[in-house]
């Protein structure tokens with residue numbers, strides 16, 4: 325059944341965020357012939373419209389007011405509501421980013437409807453929207469349908485097919501109002517320290533846990549990431565290892581850390597506690613290296629190696645180097 329879908333988009337350096345491109349691909353699939361719109365806010369909103377058309381949007385609801393470049397919930401929620409009035413969507417898609425986590429529940433509350441957060445699968449089944457999201461800290465997947473409309477859905481990054489841009493696509497730009505006054509004052513912004521590829525953007529994440537035994541164990545984990553190539557591999561950590569001061573908290577994966585969805589997640593000396601799995605259960609493949617064959621991580625792993633990481637990892641690095649030769 326055809327339905328209008330509205331994406332609340334995000335911009336990075338004047339272009340669509342990768343997560344927004346992913347949402348536009350998803351919107352095109354579930355609209356089933358209905359209209360796909362995207363709300364873009366910030367100085368480069370209209371300039372990004374051609375890119376949005378190429379990824380499937382028919383309409384871009386844009387405000388080029390640079391005030392929106394800094395996310396303030398009250399201003400963004402008002403703009404998103406204005407876009408809702410124009411687009412009349414049955415489904416609203418947001419990314420499970422800081423913006424989406426904040427806006428999704430606010431929009432749902434204002435529309436007296438439901439929000440499903442952090443969804444991994446979003447599909448139309450028999451004319452009804454059906455979403456699947458992790459529950460019980462990532463130990464189970466729960467599937468929901470909506471009893472109210474519009475459905476508000478936030479979607480985990482990299483959980484959807486990467487869309488391909490169409491050439492020559494065109495659409496309509498509809499103006500949204502400039503930002504009103506905000507009750508929020510942003511006093512300062514500090515970028516998290518972190519060099520190179522961010523753990524949530526990496527195609528391969530190699531993570532170490534308390535089983536490394538000492539901070540020096542992370543040098544071996546880093547060597548494995550180097551062997552994969554630092555253009556695609558990043559190093560993560562369990563909370564236990566971060567709490568011990570072995571690795572920076574910025575690299576923590578899990579419920580209270582980063583949520584990653586890489587193609588490959590290598591868990592080294594990590595037991596697989598539910599709070600850790602909440603951050604990596606969206607990985608396409610999990611490889612676990614653990615001394616304890618009963619460790620919970622093996623339940624989620626596609627491939628498991630039972631052994632001491634100090635013996636296993638050097639052998640893996642050699643094998644990777646040999647494969648590259």
Ligand SMILES: Cc1cc2nc3c(=O)[nH]c(=O)nc-3n(C[C@H](O)[C@H](O)[C@H](O)COP(=O)(O)OP(=O)(O)OC[C@H]3O[C@@H](n4cnc5c(N)ncnc54)[C@H](O)[C@@H]3O)c2cc1C
Nearest residue numbers: 533534535562563564578579580581593594595600615633
């Ligand atoms: C509210 C809350 C939020 C939390 N949020 C997070 C979170 O975001 N992320 C997170 O990770 N945790 C989180 N936790 C903590 C979580 O419950 C676990 O305590 C933590 O994940 C355990 O980390 P670990 O697997 O590194 O350590 P452990 O559970 O101690 O596991 C170490 C593993 O290493 C193996 N091992 C030991 N030596 C070797 C060796 N030489 N070679 C190979 N394997 C070896 C052991 O067999 C064991 O399985 C949270 C907890 C709470 C209560």
